[in-house]
Amino acid sequence: MEARESTLTAERDRDLVGPGADGMEPAEREVRWxxxxxxxxxxxxxxxxxxARYGLKLNSPGGALLALAGGMLVYRGLTGHCDIYxxxxxxxxxxxxxxxxxxxxxxxxxxxxxxxxxxxxEELYRFWRNFENLPRFMKHLxxxxxxxxxxxxxxxxxxxxxxxxxxxxxxxxxENEFIAWRSLENAxxxxxxxxHFEKVPGDRxxxxxxxxxxxxxxxxxxxxxAKLFGEAxxxxxxxxxxxxxxxxxxxxxxxxxxxPAGRRSMLGRILxxxx
Amino acid sequence: xxxxxxxxxxDVRVETVPDxxxxxxxxxxxxxxxxxxxxSDLHLYxxxxxxxQKGDILGHEFMGEVVEVGRENxxxxxxxxxxxxxxxxxxxxxxxxxxxxSLCDNSNPNAWMAEKLYGFSSAGxxxxxxxxxxxxxxxxEYARVPFADVGPLKIPEGLRDEQVLFLSDIFPTGYxxxxxxxxxxxxxxxxxxxxxxxxxxxxxxxxxxAERVIAIDRFSERLKMAETQGNAEVINYQExxxxxxxxxxxxxxxxxxxxxxxxxxxxxxxxDAVYDRVKQAVYLETDRPHALRQAIQACRKGGTxxxxxxxxxFLDKFPLGAAFNKGLTLKMGQxxxxxxxxxxxxxxxxxxxxxSFVITHRMRLEDAPKGYEMFRDKEDNCIKVVxxx
Numbered sequence: 092m093e094a095r096e097s098t099l100t101a102e103r104d105r106d107l108v109g110p111g112a113d114g115m116e117p118a119e120r121e122v123r124w125x126x127x128x129x130x131x132x133x134x135x136x137x138x139x140x141x142x143a144r145y146g147l148k149l150n151s152p153g154g155a156l157l158a159l160a161g162g163m164l165v166y167r168g169l170t171g172h173c174d175i176y177x178x179x180x181x182x183x184x185x186x187x188x189x190x191x192x193x194x195x196x197x198x199x200x201x202x203x204x205x206x207x208x209x210x211x212x213e214e215l216y217r218f219w220r221n222f223e224n225l226p227r228f229m230k231h232l233x234x235x236x237x238x239x240x241x242x243x244x245x246x247x248x249x250x251x252x253x254x255x256x257x258x259x260x261x262x263x264x265x266e267n268e269f270i271a272w273r274s275l276e277n278a279x280x281x282x283x284x285x286x287h288f289e290k291v292p293g294d295r296x297x298x299x300x301x302x303x304x305x306x307x308x309x310x311x312x313x314x315x316x317a318k319l320f321g322e323a324x325x326x327x328x329x330x331x332x333x334x335x336x337x338x339x340x341x342x343x344x345x346x347x348x349x350x351p352a353g354r355r356s357m358l359g360r361i362l363x364x365x366x
Numbered sequence: 367x368x369x370x371x372x373x374x375x376x377d378v379r380v381e382t383v384p385d386x387x388x389x390x391x392x393x394x395x396x397x398x399x400x401x402x403x404x405x406s407d408l409h410l411y412x413x414x415x416x417x418x419q420k421g422d423i424l425g426h427e428f429m430g431e432v433v434e435v436g437r438e439n440x441x442x443x444x445x446x447x448x449x450x451x452x453x454x455x456x457x458x459x460x461x462x463x464x465x466x467x468s469l470c471d472n473s474n475p476n477a478w479m480a481e482k483l484y485g486f487s488s489a490g491x492x493x494x495x496x497x498x499x500x501x502x503x504x505x506x507e508y509a510r511v512p513f514a515d516v517g518p519l520k521i522p523e524g525l526r527d528e529q530v531l532f533l534s535d536i537f538p539t540g541y542x543x544x545x546x547x548x549x550x551x552x553x554x555x556x557x558x559x560x561x562x563x564x565x566x567x568x569x570x571x572x573x574x575x576a577e578r579v580i581a582i583d584r585f586s587e588r589l590k591m592a593e594t595q596g597n598a599e600v601i602n603y604q605e606x607x608x609x610x611x612x613x614x615x616x617x618x619x620x621x622x623x624x625x626x627x628x629x630x631x632x633x634x635x636x637x638d639a640v641y642d643r644v645k646q647a648v649y650l651e652t653d654r655p656h657a658l659r660q661a662i663q664a665c666r667k668g669g670t671x672x673x674x675x676x677x678x679x680f681l682d683k684f685p686l687g688a689a690f691n692k693g694l695t696l697k698m699g700q701x702x703x704x705x706x707x708x709x710x711x712x713x714x715x716x717x718x719x720x721x722s723f724v725i726t727h728r729m730r731l732e733d734a735p736k737g738y739e740m741f742r743d744k745e746d747n748c749i750k751v752v753x754x755x
Contacts, residue, residue, distance in 0.1 A: 209458060337471075343390045350501070
């Protein structure tokens, strides 16, 4: 009971409050209380309401039991806590807590993309490690400024014409193999990423794998809306990687911006750009 | 400059638009001296290819004089006379390195569109919809040519424009179609479609060693050209049952290889063709494979069906059972033009072939809309229209 109360009152400030009787950090405990996944919670509420209404309509002892079951489903959906799951040690929720991660495990948006590029790992590593090169193929970045051999300052285009800025540091790397970076405190967007370079057997060049995790501003809802307007992160990263490949293999990124055309329609002007 | 712009189904217009500029360091600008209307342009004209925008400049068969060169282009010089392949290729990706030029990874700025439909994007093409690059085409006075240190072929003195223009597309296309048949000594090759690509496929089949070529169409002027110019035996499918006739002509074996030089707008009156038309009209099917079905049916067991004819989307009632049980090989794709330009230029120089034989109409660029109409309706025995800007 005592552990439960401190969960309800403690802030999610991992540095200030020590472990409780069960050895868990309060934030972790609160998070573990919720063991039903988001989609399932919604289904639980809707299903529970339907079941309860049906049970009440039956107007019988059996119906009353059904209505009770429906009510429990609703409670389960609203609180995100299922006693049955608890006793079975199950959880369909996706949250844990870490004191060292910039983006919490299973939180935020995670994207992983791979591309094969007809160049050596050394050439690709060298180009990527100079983060000031990144805006040349990452369209959402406005600029990256190197601050010292580990830290850099990033400026990106946010949704709806806003600008996002943050400092990042390379926290581990191995030359010609991988680089891992993460954003520092007070970032507009929490993010962490890594790029891996692996020589492909034979003459085929290098396999480049990028993992990026970030908490989008406006959370998941913002990310969903961005997706609807064609700025989904998976697609962005994939297109960025393709542009990296084109820049490295062909020396330039193919474009038709600025080419001639006849009179565009309104839709054409939006999709393709005015003449 | 003047350029032929697409506005709607059956609506293309020659308008004044800005001149093209160098956009990337390997580009070149070509002043066009001759260009043409391709059979596949008709798919754009007839509204069968998605992702066109009003104002798009069409045209992908063109040649001319280099008037400007980007700073990273070490191959071309101002004044060079070049033929430009319709496929745009970077020269340094997995596919370009294997001479699979029409599959270049790096030349489609709208790769994501093609990826959605096809899984992966092929190369960008001139003037052939935004999904395939959105590049302004060559039915114009000038064109900007990307990766111009890979594509354009320099033409030596002593050859007329009309003799070499078709190295840009239809001659290599017909040639690759025939090459894909893997012709052996004694082979009979049947070609559906006696348009310009079919005509070059017929000639190429003989060049590559086929014994007999049988050409199939319904237009007498096209069949006549296949006979007199191509040396083919002909079948008019409106007068004869093609499959039966082919069996007869090949002593019951069937042709060793079949070329579908017709593509997605096949015409036919049999029940499957009517089915295709109906489905296409209500957008339940995008491509009409009538000729392809016949080719698969007619081909001998263990033979090859070669498909240069353009297909875009999905088709119905594909006789995969026939293809499977007869052990057929299907070979297809957009032409790897850069692979063939030089060897075919040599054949032209040696006098083995004068590609200008397919030309039936010569017009000014300004009259291109009329040219499209004529070509579509096969008026006035039209087989190939070339345009002079």
